[in-house]
Amino acid sequence: MRWFWIDRFEEFVVGKQATALKNVTYSEEPIDDYLPGRPHYPHSLIIEGMAQTGGILIAQMQDFHPKVVLAKIGKAEFNSIVVPGDQLRMTAKLMSLQSDGAIIEGHVTVNHQPLAEMELAFGILDDSFGDTSFFLPGGFFRILRSLRLFEVARHEDGSPIQIPDYMLEAVRQEAAQ
Amino acid sequence: MPSSEEVFEKVQAALMDALGVDDDEVTPEATMVGDLGAESIDFLDIVFKLEKAFGINIPREELFPDDILTNSSYVKDGTVTADGISELKARLPWADLSKFEKNPRVQNFGNLLTVNDLCRYVESKL
Structure with missing residues (x-):
């Protein structure tokens, strides 16, 4: 199973907020498995989608080098369920950033109607947790590109972000092999 | 400027929300980590x-003096020296360090902070 619970980014303002889109389909395994007889998309995966949206927002601020992990769900309130055919928009707003962690507030809509409010805390791991990256640079670049991050990501002044050189170099090296 | 009671009530609410504890657990003497x-x-x-x-800004180093506790000038064999204690008192004038001074092992510092300390710190920022 591919552990990506967002389909693409729609908006990304560096260090401020990001909005990701997720289309829910019947072909996804958790739809049937979560509550047999009542197919719906688990709230826990919506939280994970928000964590992926917020985690990438945080990591991008340092060219995706930091290892960002969801550390605490301070709040997650849902007012409805999500079923196949629904479209989710997850907006993560960066509320606090420290050297060892960050907090985002998350707002989710389903078919443009309010669905959920969240508050998530992230840990930013230092080298005491090991110096191995979560992703290989080339592979991570392809994931971010598939999510259309580099198409929509902008600085506050409207200028586009640059693809980090180390990612491009990794892709070049892979192609040369 | 809010009264001490108002500060306590807001600190208490923040702790109840962040830690999922009840109001009767958040007493002035309660330690953040242990209790x-x-x-x-x-x-x-x-x-x-x-x-x-x-509506205040809380720089991390004001509440968590990691730089002192990892500085070899202030820590010998896992114990904070007299100079280190002086530095901690200067950095954290709002904290009650009397218990810590009796056994100033670095590992004990994590359980030093009480709700009352936090209230005093907030008041010092208002």
Whole structure:
């Protein structure tokens, strides 16, 4: 199973907020498995989608080098369920950033109607947790590109972000092999 | 300027929200780690909630003097030296260090902070 619970980014303002889109389909395994007889998309995966949206927002601020992990769900309130055919928009707003962690507030809509409010805390791991990256640079670049991050990501002044050189170099090296 | 009672009530609310504890657990003497069960990630949450509740900025080093506790000039064999204690008192004038001074092992510092200390710190920022 591919552990990506967002389909693409729609908006990304560096260090401020990001909005990701997720289309829910019947072909996804958790739809049937979560509550047999009542197919719906688990709230826990919506939280994970928000964590992926917020985690990438945080990591991008340092060219995706930091290892960002969801550390605490301070709040997650849902007012409805999500079923196949629904479209989710997850907006993560960066509320606090420290050297060892960050907090985002998350707002989710389903078919443009309010669905959920969240508050998530992230840990930013230092080298005491090991110096191995979560992703290989080339592979991570392809994931971010598939999510259309580099198409929509902008600085506050409207200028586009640059693809980090180390990612491009990794892709070049892979192609040369 | 809010009264001490008002500060306590807001700090109490922030801790109840961040740690999922009841109001009767958040007493002035309660320690953040030992009594209320705060873990490292909770402090990020607590700082965020206090900043929001009081409209203040809380630099990490003001509450967590890691630079002192990892400085070999102030720590010998895992114990904070007299110079280190002086530095801590200067950095954290709002904290009651009397218990820590009796056995100033670095590992004991994590359980030093009480709700009352936090209230005094917030008051010093208002």
